[in-house]
Amino acid sequence: NAGVTQTPKFRVLKTGQSMTLLCAQDMNHEYMYWYRQDPGMGLRLIHYSVGEGTTAKGEVPDGYNVSRLKKQNFLLGLESAAPSQTSVYFCASSYSGRRGWTQYFGPGTRLTVL
Amino acid sequence: AQTVTQSQPEMSVQEAETVTLSCTYDTSESDYYLFWYKQPPSRQMILVIRQEAYKQQNATENRFSVNFQKAAKSFSLKISDSQLGDAAMYFCAYRSAAEVGGATNKLIFGTGTLLAVQP
Numbered sequence: 001n002a003g004v005t006q007t008p009k010f011r012v013l014k015t016g017q018s019m020t021l022l023c024a025q026d027m028n029h030e031y032m033y034w035y036r037q038d039p040g041m042g043l044r045l046i047h048y049s050v051g052e053g054t055t056a057k058g059e060v061p062d063g064y065n066v067s068r069l070k071k072q073n074f075l076l077g078l079e080s081a082a083p084s085q086t087s088v089y090f091c092a093s094s095y096s097g098r099r100g101w102t103q104y105f106g107p108g109t110r111l112t113v114l
Numbered sequence: 115a116q117t118v119t120q121s122q123p124e125m126s127v128q129e130a131e132t133v134t135l136s137c138t139y140d141t142s143e144s145d146y147y148l149f150w151y152k153q154p155p156s157r158q159m160i161l162v163i164r165q166e167a168y169k170q171q172n173a174t175e176n177r178f179s180v181n182f183q184k185a186a187k188s189f190s191l192k193i194s195d196s197q198l199g200d201a202a203m204y205f206c207a208y209r210s211a212a213e214v215g216g217a218t219n220k221l222i223f224g225t226g227t228l229l230a231v232q233p
Binding site for chain 2: 031033035040041042043044045048058088090092094096101102103105107108110
């Protein structure tokens, strides 16, 4: 039982390049989330998904796209990376409803955009 | 909208001593959950303790306990017998208990308190 895993752990991009972050969970959770963490700002929600094939915008969605083609995977894409997207990205998952009051986090991905 | 405020950017405690981290929040809801997460240098977000708002009893987990004051919208974390391994960034977080889709499951985080433990 690996919990929540993220790939890659580190990445450096040049401005304008694209990339996809992969999140996988093996707990059969319905809900999945992408957060970004910036110094002095805590974690902020980018996008989330309440089930396979569904996604929705969070607090800071601009510049990102997501997809959830399989229940266990949640992908975060940057089509044209900008320096402002330099951050640490966390994926999390949870059950739905009251059973999902605890979110389980992945180890994070440190992304640097030059 | 709900907000979470941690007014102490940094704290320091001597090993074996007790320290209290502060957290206040703002919400118009009556049913919600509160959490303290620990983030060591490894970056992993680790759940330390959680509290359901409808429970009056303060949650405890070994050396960690909370002082939940619902009327004051305060949720402080007390760490007893501090250990070197407790050194980390600590985040307070809020989650609505409303059962309307995944958006209400999102966590709202404070800005964190960096705790140093002195030997």
